Each structure stands twice: as C-alpha cells, then as structure tokens.
Amino acid sequence: MFRTHEVKDLPSVEIGTKVTLAGWVHRRRDHGPLIFIDLRNRRDLVQVVIREKDFSATEQEGLKEAIRPETVVQIQGTIQARKPGNENPNIATGKIEVIAEKVVIINSAATPPFVLDDPSVVVGEDIRMKYRYLDLRRERLQKNLLLRHEVVRAMRQYLIVRDFIEIETPYLSKSTPEGARDYLVPSRFQPGKFYALPQSPQQYKQLLMVAGLEKYFQIVRCFRDEDTRGDRQPEFTQLDIEMSFVEQEDILKLIEEMYIHLVKTVTPEKHITFQPFKRLSSAEAMSKYGTDKPDLRENKEDPNELAFAFILDFPMFEKKDDGSLGAVHHPFTRPRVNNVEELKITDPLAVLAEQYDFVLNGYEIGGGSMRTHDPKMLQAVFEILGHSPDDVQAQFGHLLEAFRYGVPPHGGIAPGIDRFVMILANEPNIREVIAFPKTGDGRDLMMDAPSSISEQQIKELHLRIIK
C-alpha cells in the first residue's frame, strides 16, 4: 500500500490521524529550515510541512531531491489543523496540513519542458503533443477528460436502462467506394487485399437489426483519411445507435430527451435555448442562415448557452463534380417516396430523404436517417446512383442478401462525442478533449506515428514501396 488516504478525502479525516500519502510534488515553497510542498494526487492538493529539524542530516540531503517539482513522493505524517490566519481558502484541503515525519522519493523527476502548474501559459502545440503525458497532468486536460468520462457514462446509463444493448463491431472491415477515404490495412493471408478501418459501423448495425437485436448502441471509434480541422480528427468517437420498429420521430425524441438529461446531470450550469429542440428543414436552414449547421444561440457571448437543433428533409441525391449523382447521406437512407415506381419517375434531385442532422451552437454533432428496408427500393437507389448490378453485388451483396430474410423497418443516428464534449468544455479545439490526438497532418508526435516498417514486414504483407 502506497497510501492510506487520497488527498481529496483528507478534509474529513480526524485531526491528529497519522496518514501515508503518495503523489506528485506540485509546488514547493522552500524557507530553509521550513519547507512547504503542495502534494498533488489526481487534481487535489494538500500542503505538506517539512521541518528540517525533524530529519537527520542524511535525510535532509534527500529532501533536496524530494522538493523538485513533479517528483513522485510518499509522505508519512500527521494531519494538523492550520492556525487561524494560515488557512488557504483556494484549495479544498486548505483548513488542514500534513506535518511530514518521513519522505520517500519514489521517483525523482527531471525538470519538465514546460510549466505544468500555470494554466495561463499557452505552450506550443508541437511541444504539448510530444510530451502529451505531461500536458495531460495539467488541470485543463484533467478536467476535460473527466467531463468526457461523465458524458460517456451518462450516455451508457441512459441507453442501458431503456433496453439498448451495447455491441462491438469489427475495426478490420471492408473498403467501400462511397464517402471518405479509407484507412487501409494490408492482409498477410490474402496477397494484394486490404481491410479498411470503418468510417462508421453503418452496415454492421443495420445487420444487427436484421439479426433481431432491435435496440443497439456502441461507443465506437471511426476512421476517415481526410484532412483535419479544429473540430475534426482522423479518428473520432461516436455514440452509434440503431433501432428497429421506429419512425424518425421516435429517434429524434430519444436524442432530445437524452441530451436534455445529459446536460442536466453533467453540466447543470448550462441552459438549453430551445425545448423542444428547434427543427428546421435543410432548405430553410440554407435560405435563412446560409448553412445547414446554423448557430442559433441568442447570446453568442454566453458560455453556458446550448442551442440544439434538428435539421430535417435533406435531399436524397446531389450532383457530384463529375456530373454524376451521389447520395447526400448514404445509399441506405430511405427516400421519402411511396414506392419504387414513384422514385423512378421523380427527378432525383427533387427527392427528399428521411435524414436528419443534429446541430449544436453551429457545429454538426450528429447525423442519421431512416433506412430503406425494402430490397427493391435499395436496388432502385443503387441504379439511380449509377452502380452496375455487378458492382452492387460486389459492394453490398451481403446486405441485399440479408434483406431477403426478413428485415424490420429501422433507423439510427450517430452523435459525435468529441465535438459535444468540446462544446460543453468551452474548448476551441477538439484536441483538448482527446487524450492522444493527432496533428493537422495526421501524426502522433509522441509515438512518432506513422513510421517506417521493416523489410520483413513489407515482404510479409506483399507490398512494395514506391517513393
């Protein structure tokens, strides 16, 4: 046992109790014969008083090491009430202090490359990323990761009590031509073939509906090999949801109630502008605000305002740069038509989709749709998108095959977790709520990834590198 108490529990410990604490030296105030150190354990601080006269000459030499900031120490001592006038109202343990009887240096620390105890110092991004484990010791990131934890925990709890089942889907999956660029993983067993990391578990969760799971969710990592932004990382986490025997309204209601609940429990200081959430058609949003993710806050200076909105009625198809048609969302989205015949005779660009975006303070924090569960309708959509029957068979044959065996009406949504936490934390950048984020060009400066691989690995994977 390294410690008998956590620092945060000390205020309720009786005066005179002997305690053993362990943590990091946060700050030191060296008065010569009297040394104060603030001992840090998680985010909590307590003042330890070291009286030089209580220690032998050799022990005093060791103390020189102990008082280096960020050194890991174990302190044995006695809880003492601070004298009136000596209390520190700025820390939770400010009414007491620990009189040290023994100081054990567990691990002495080199001088950190940047100051950890001053939140006002803005350190360069590259240095923070290289020494991310030190950056994470700072209060800002400790707070953000804790907030993120609370959000995810509340999401899980909310869905689990409503009969949702959490199911994991594969990360090694299949590349699809639609959407973002895939991250690819070469196969050792199948020369020249590649897995793709999922951009989302879209097809898996629909197949779970075919499997009769009915209410699925997953806190899942998604991968997209595209350029990053302040609110975009190559890998990000979403709350993936899919439900059977529901309509669009059921999904919107679930999300609305869940997010009101999340805000209430995790950040009660925040207030929600629209209850129920504002709803706009995508056409309305574009004409009124010039964007399909409008910032609807009434006071943009208010750090506690949350203006949630649903954007509805997106078009099903759009013209791509090369003139061909693409799906605005994805091909599995249900077009708002009565039957296949109607879809075939309508101008594709006039067809709306049962698709919805979830928007908060000018950020898209999620999107979803009702899915086409009629195989004929799905075929018709693929035809409009210009996929040849062979192509459809190769790319989506497994899904169409599955849909032959009794598929329930279903739909889902996937709210992003990083962006939501970023907004709750009032952070300007998504990296501030991710423990180990990537740089703008997709690198991990701490691990130095991506990196070269050995000749042996290249050979095993049947690859050749062209420079």
Next chain:
RNA sequence: GGGCGCGUGGUGUAGUCUGGUCUAACACGUCUCCCUGUCACGGAGAAGAUCGCCGGUUCAAAUCCGGUCGCGCCCGCCA
C-alpha cells in the same frame, strides 16, 4: 491541392514594419546562497539564445529578399 498566420535561451513573449542603439530585453522555469508560516512565498546572485534551416542583398541582417522545414487556422475534402 490551395490560401493565411506563426517560428527569438527549457517555456511564453518583446524587438522585425522603419537594417546599425541588439555585445538581443522581460516573465516563468533552472542552479547557488539566505530565510520557521508560506501558499503564484520572499531576498541576493548566476548560468542559459550562432534569433527554425539554407542561400542572397548590404559596409552592416533577428530585422529586407528567395527557398526550405516545422506548427497552427481556413477553403477544397469530410456519403
């Protein structure tokens, strides 16, 4: 793929526009010494920077020009 911004001791900045006063300043940190009630402790002192890199202009470059590298932001892209 394109546009913009930034790069000066370990960290954060000033100085760059208007070249010489820069033999590079300040704060934090580090080191030495002093201090028994500090809590962003205080005091005295010290070390630490070829001003991202390469080249050019000039009597003279942190400063101007060209290139290059690094980091960030934005557009494209992100079903």
